[in-house]
Amino acid sequence: MLKIKKFNNTDKEFSELSRIDNLINHDSISHPEDDKREWQIRDKSLIRDRLLLYKNKLLIGVMYYSQGRDQNKRTTFFTLNIDPTYNTKQNQELLYKKMLEQIKLFKSNKMLTSIYKHPNYDKLKKFLIDNQFKVVQTNREYICDITKIDLRMHQPLIKKLELEGVRFYDSREDMLDFPNHYKKLEELEWAYSQDFPIPDGIKHTRPPFDHYMKLLNDYYENNYGAHIIAAINGKYIGSTDLEVYAKTEPHKAWTGGLGVLKEFRRRGLATALKIKAIEILLKNGVTEIRTDNEENNPMYKINVALGFKPVPFSLDFMKKINY
Numbered sequence: 001m002l003k004i005k006k007f008n009n010t011d012k013e014f015s016e017l018s019r020i021d022n023l024i025n026h027d028s029i030s031h032p033e034d035d036k037r038e039w040q041i042r043d044k045s046l047i048r049d050r051l052l053l054y055k056n057k058l059l060i061g062v063m064y065y066s067q068g069r070d071q072n073k074r075t076t077f078f079t080l081n082i083d084p085t086y087n088t089k090q091n092q093e094l095l096y097k098k099m100l101e102q103i104k105l106f107k108s109n110k111m112l113t114s115i116y117k118h119p120n121y122d123k124l125k126k127f128l129i130d131n132q133f134k135v136v137q138t139n140r141e142y143i144c145d146i147t148k149i150d151l152r153m154h155q156p157l158i159k160k161l162e163l164e165g166v167r168f169y170d171s172r173e174d175m176l177d178f179p180n181h182y183k184k185l186e187e188l189e190w191a192y193s194q195d196f197p198i199p200d201g202i203k204h205t206r207p208p209f210d211h212y213m214k215l216l217n218d219y220y221e222n223n224y225g226a227h228i229i230a231a232i233n234g235k236y237i238g239s240t241d242l243e244v245y246a247k248t249e250p251h252k253a254w255t256g257g258l259g260v261l262k263e264f265r266r267r268g269l270a271t272a273l274k275i276k277a278i279e280i281l282l283k284n285g286v287t288e289i290r291t292d293n294e295e296n297n298p299m300y301k302i303n304v305a306l307g308f309k310p311v312p313f314s315l316d317f318m319k320k321i322n323y
């Protein structure tokens with residue numbers, strides 16, 4: 001018998017959800033403890049939930065969904081993962097229709113999800129297309145064996161920037177006692193992140209500072225790879241952060257973000273930030289970086305120049321809801 005149950009955030013559920021996710025993940029491994037922590041520190045002012053599909057006592061699928069913030073408060077972001085053995089149109093529809101009922105609560109008028117151009121997502125892709133979802137953004141995805149990068153080759157660039165007064169720091173290791181460090185960091189990241197390409201109809205939104213700090217503290221405690229800041233005369237002008245999921249893949253770092261303030265672009269800062277991060281990651285035993293960017297973002301030129309290789313792209317799908 002098929003049944004959709006409410007999520008009660010029990011340890012059993014977290015571990016079963018990771019099991020399902022890992023049947024679909026093609027190049028990452030979910031761990032229940034990471035998921036549980038992330039769930040505990042979520043912003044509880046936004047509606048966020050999970051619908052669990054059981055066949056008798058066996059979990060066979062999950063719909064993760066959440067409401068966007070501020071101008072995106074009527075947008076639903078979701079992920080639909082179903083055990084491949086049970087990934088039928090009927091089961092997809094059960095979870096999808098249940099979510100449609102739930103998101104009426106915040107009068108959702110738009111839904112957004114992301115999948116990879118990889119066979120594990122083919123059935124879901126068909127379901128999305130059959131339900132009139134449209135591709136609204138394509139993202140390049142890359143991997144890089146950082147042990148192969150010739151770091152010496154990039155030292156002249158770092159020297160040039162240092163002569164211009166730029167300093168590079170590791171946020172967690174060097175900067176925690178700098179005056180107003182976290183405020184300056186949050187302001188920097190908010191300034192450049194507004195230039196990240198996102199689909200039309202979605203807005204960049206700024207989480208409250210206390211939520212930013214919750215996420216940052218969790219990152220520094222549990223998934224720290226490297227968080228490099230470029231500064232000039234005390235002004236923060238660029239940064240990059242990379243996370244390592246040590247419980248599953250300690251050799252691999254995932255790029256969170258990278259950006260440079262507008263007036264400091266085209267001077268090599270993005271490249272230098274990457275090199276500085278790679279030096280630290282290598283020292284800590286990390287050998288691989290995974291990253292992504294919107295297909296036309298100039299960042300891809302920097303990645304290719306450093307030796308990043310393409311892996312299956314990702315696609316963002318959107319659909320408007322007309323009541």
Ligand SMILES: CC(C)(COP(=O)(O)OP(=O)(O)OC[C@H]1O[C@@H](n2cnc3c(N)ncnc32)[C@H](O)[C@@H]1OP(=O)(O)O)[C@@H](O)C(=O)NCCC(=O)NCCS
Binds near residue numbers: 269297
């Ligand atoms: C993308 C971004 C990080 C690049 O930073 P940057 O410090 O200007 O990059 P670099 O100076 O190291 O650029 C190195 C090379 O990348 C290419 N490049 C960078 N920006 C480019 C642009 N706007 N147009 C075309 N090529 C560009 C060029 O080949 C450049 O070399 P060149 O200046 O000698 O021609 C910056 O534009 C930015 O912060 N954008 C907003 C945030 C963002 O989109 N981040 C990336 C997604 S995670």
